[in-house]
Amino acid sequence: MFNRATLIGNVGRDPEVRKTGNGDSVVSFSVATSESWRDKASGERKEKTTWHNVVIWNEGIGKIAEQYVRKGSRVMVEGRIEHREYNDKDGNKRTSTEIVLQRFNGELKLLSGKDERSDDAAPREQRSTSRDDGASSSGTRRSTSAAIDDDIPF
Helix, strand or coil, X not given: CCCCEXXXXXXXXXXXXXXXXXXXXXXXXXXXXXXXEEXXXXXXXXXXXXXXXEEECCHHHHHHHHHHCCCCCEEEEEEEEEEEEEECCCCCEEEEEEEEEECCEEEEEXXXXXXXXXXXXXXXXXXXEECCCCCEEEEEECCCCCCCCCCCCC
């Protein structure tokens, strides 16, 4: 069986970092994906936006998200689809669907350029992955004309 979701969209809010009881960091944010079409009856352009909750349990990817992902950033996220049940503050049972980047599995690519973000520190495309074998890797892909930025810690 295979449970994998890949999203390309815009970040809806700055990442939120929380600590678990044992000190692990969890990073979460939302990503909007959209589709557009022309209505056959009216000829009018229509658009539908879907919001996705992203949760990062991978420490390396979480640090990159915390430092470089901002509201409005364009990202590619790859992880597992997970459903979670919880009780809201009024005691009502709720269900949440999340794209989860687990400790040893998941991918985040920053697709926004410097012109598209308020933070100039991120490279044009940043890739951070973690493989199933337990080894993690991260690095940048740049065009040959891009200048190397020594301030980036990876």
